[in-house]
Amino acid sequence: MTTLYIVATPIGNLEDLTMRAMRILGEVDYVLCEDTRVTKNLLNHYNIDTPLISYHQHSNLQKVEYIISLLAEGKNLALVTDAGTPGISDPGGMLVQKVIEEFGEDVKIESVPGASAVTAALSISGISADKFFFLGFPPHKKGRQTFLKKILQSEYPVVVYESKHRIIKFLEELKALNEALGVLTPEENEATEAEEFESPSKKKRKKFKEEKKPIHLTSVVVCREISKMFETVYRGELGNIIEKIKSNENDQKGEFVVIVGK
Numbered sequence: 001m002t003t004l005y006i007v008a009t010p011i012g013n014l015e016d017l018t019m020r021a022m023r024i025l026g027e028v029d030y031v032l033c034e035d036t037r038v039t040k041n042l043l044n045h046y047n048i049d050t051p052l053i054s055y056h057q058h059s060n061l062q063k064v065e066y067i068i069s070l071l072a073e074g075k076n077l078a079l080v081t082d083a084g085t086p087g088i089s090d091p092g093g094m095l096v097q098k099v100i101e102e103f104g105e106d107v108k109i110e111s112v113p114g115a116s117a118v119t120a121a122l123s124i125s126g127i128s129a130d131k132f133f134f135l136g137f138p139p140h141k142k143g144r145q146t147f148l149k150k151i152l153q154s155e156y157p158v159v160v161y162e163s164k165h166r167i168i169k170f171l172e173e174l175k176a177l178n179e180a181l182g183v184l185t186p187e188e189n190e191a192t193e194a195e196e197f198e199s200p201s202k203k204k205r206k207k208f209k210e211e212k213k214p215i216h217l218t219s220v221v222v223c224r225e226i227s228k229m230f231e232t233v234y235r236g237e238l239g240n241i242i243e244k245i246k247s248n249e250n251d252q253k254g255e256f257v258v259i260v261g262k
Contacts, residue, residue: 135147
């Protein structure tokens with residue numbers, strides 16, 4: 001059966017590629033990749049010479065139609081990103097949706113799981129992650145304040161991605177909004193909630209729920225360059241983390257995962 005494999009690749013250390021992923025990448029007819037140079041480096045490391053086809057967020061409809069035609073011909077394909085799991089903050093999900101719409105169950109879509117920056121960061125954060133929200137990359141302009149408020153008002157830890165170009169700006173804006181909203185300490189939050197809920201009035205309880213202030217940020221963890229040579233993890237109070245990153249230009253390079261604990 002013709003198959004489109006969704007293959008996770010290392011987020012840093014090339015040794016993190018699974019044996020199954022290695023086999024699949026060597027067996028398929030083509031590998032669809034975000035950047036052919038990055039994927040070529042990975043394949044060369046494992047002596048894999050499968051032909052590459054570029055597919056990324058700027059790929060046009062003609063490229064998508066070409067990929068569809070390959071599947072129609074019975075070609076087996078593997079979709080990868082530069083790092084991590086396809087479909088997580090990249091256009092992989094859109095391609096999968098298109099393939100489902102075009103072929104239904106006539107083309108198998110199979111996950112080959114592996115590395116993901118979200119779970120890797122959570123695993124070393126020290127923050128309980130029984131439940132959490134992943135919000136991807138913050139919007140650059142429109143909806144940015146709403147995005148930041150969602151982070152502060154979430155009752156569960158929130159994970160976001162951020163680039164080296166905007167990490168300082170993002171953390172400073174989060175800190176400023178947190179202070180502007182007058183966030184309560186955990187003790188104040190508990191006392192206020194108890195006081196408001198003493199009344200049996202349903203209307204009052206509803207009003208409190210709607211106007212409830214953001215939950216206090218108990219901890220923030222910023223992970224930089226996970227699994228790479230210069231991996232760095234910053235934990236603690238947000239202001240201190242910002243100063244640490246600002247104090248060293250090298251710490252402002254790479255890819256970042258930010259976890260806002262509750």
